[in-house]
Amino acid sequence: MIFSKKMDKLTSAIFSQLSDKKNKLIAEGAQVIDFSIGTPDIPPAPHVIETIVKESSKIENYIYSINDTDELLSSVQKWYGKRYGVNLEKDEIVSLLGSQSGFAELALALVNPGDIVLTPDPGYPIFTVGPYLAGAKIVKIPLLKENNYLINFNAIDEETAKKAKLMVLSYPNNPTAATAPHDFYVKLVAFAKKYNIIILHDNAYSELVFDDTEGGSFLSIPGAKDIAVEFNSLSKTYSIPGCRIAFAVGNKEIINQLKTLKSHVDYGMFLPFQKAAISALEGPQDYVQLVKNTYRERRDLLVNGLNKIGWPIDNTGGSMFVWAAIPPKYKSSLEFTFDLMEKTGVIVVPGSSFGEYGEGFVRFALVQNKEKIAKAIQNIELSGILEI
Known part of the structure; x- marks a missing residue:
């Protein structure tokens, strides 16, 4: 079969690669904390x-x-x-x-x-x-x-x-x-x-x-x-x-x-x-404030916690994401993403998947609760991945 040539440029392997790696780690008994896909975990009103x-x-x-x-x-x-x-x-x-x-x-x-x-x-x-x-x-x-x-x-x-x-x-x-x-x-x-x-x-x-x-x-x-x-x-x-x-x-x-x-x-x-x-x-709009406060609290916990353990990250003005520069010893956001996943169980998205100027960064989606965010920070600190 011959398909549209347009489809050749639509193949984005990163999320399937992350999923495959995640399933492999889980099968090996590892615990993963997934910050990759921005699917809200907060229940609807x-x-x-x-x-x-x-x-x-x-x-x-x-x-x-x-x-x-x-x-x-x-x-x-x-x-x-x-x-x-x-x-x-x-x-x-x-x-x-x-x-x-x-x-x-x-x-x-x-x-x-x-x-x-x-x-x-x-x-x-x-x-x-x-x-x-x-x-x-x-x-x-x-x-x-x-x-x-x-x-x-x-x-x-x-x-x-x-x-x-x-x-x-x-x-x-x-x-x-x-x-x-x-x-x-x-x-x-x-x-x-x-x-x-x-x-x-x-x-x-x-x-x-x-x-x-x-x-x-x-x-x-x-x-x-x-x-x-x-x-x-x-x-x-x-x-x-x-x-x-x-x-x-x-x-x-x-x-x-x-x-x-x-x-x-x-x-x-x-x-x-x-x-x-x-x-x-x-309907009542107090729910919107609840959603906003939840993401802000998660942002504060993640950004402050990572800064404290030696991963300098700028604060986030809005959205449900945190954009983080990768440690200087890494030259590729893809390499860092998979190394982070292997060593800590923490899953993020490499910035390069968002374009050329995303290289050198990773994206966290704030879709994990405060306990899992704290655990992710602890895992990163203990892994030694931030050491020069």
Whole structure:
């Protein structure tokens, strides 16, 4: 059989390699502490679970939900207005079956073969994969530690900027956990308008911002809605990743293009999940604070603990990740990842899997409880892996 040549570049072996190594260690009797995949371990709010159970028992909900219900759109409107001070019309909102599929769909709706798309490096893989599947020419923009992992607009070649169709970015950022200040977004709007570039901002971690800093929406910046759409997900905020509930909001012309494409490739969100989204957005929001506090406590324990044993790590501004430079004796993040796994049972993701500029780092997902984080720190200290 002859398959699409596009598939050749989609083979990412790292997670299967980590899984194989993990299973081997477990079979040998080792205990592992897995910080690799960012799957929330915090239970969803009880009222959200109750809504799913109740609505899933109704026979009438097992139909094609071709369109978002008016009730769902109203909930997103109210939530964006209350939470971010952003006023949305209903034709500026469309649900997604998770942000990941949304990235691919939006790229297919907007990008012609050969169009230039600017993506961050390091970056979440779908930021690049979506445009790649649409036939885009990918230009990766370095996110550097010395620039607080913010895009340096002045470093983007002007000819490239003039030809660019779309820019994808995300703050709080995965994998670097960086956050962006208000003035960065002001510059982003000016840059996008100057060069006529569409902006796709992934705002999946807007509620997971720490140290007395409040997360926001890019669309709150004057002029942003003229050139942008924003993705927002309930997966991490409300710990319901398996429901695949997300939204694209913003410029109505872009949203309309996305709706048209989606009408050909999916039949909309399962009605009980639409009800669950409404329950989450309109229900008690103290659960969100609980989630935020849990990740902040885990971040503090991990970062402070690793610093204490001789692994210097910068604090994390937001998201559910910690981005850590590997010990200087290692030249490869992949080599360090597997050495760490073998010697300590601690599983992380090598930064190189997020792009060229991720080399030299590893990513921790804060998906283990405080007891396991403490155990991981102890294992690392006793292993001697940090010794020069």
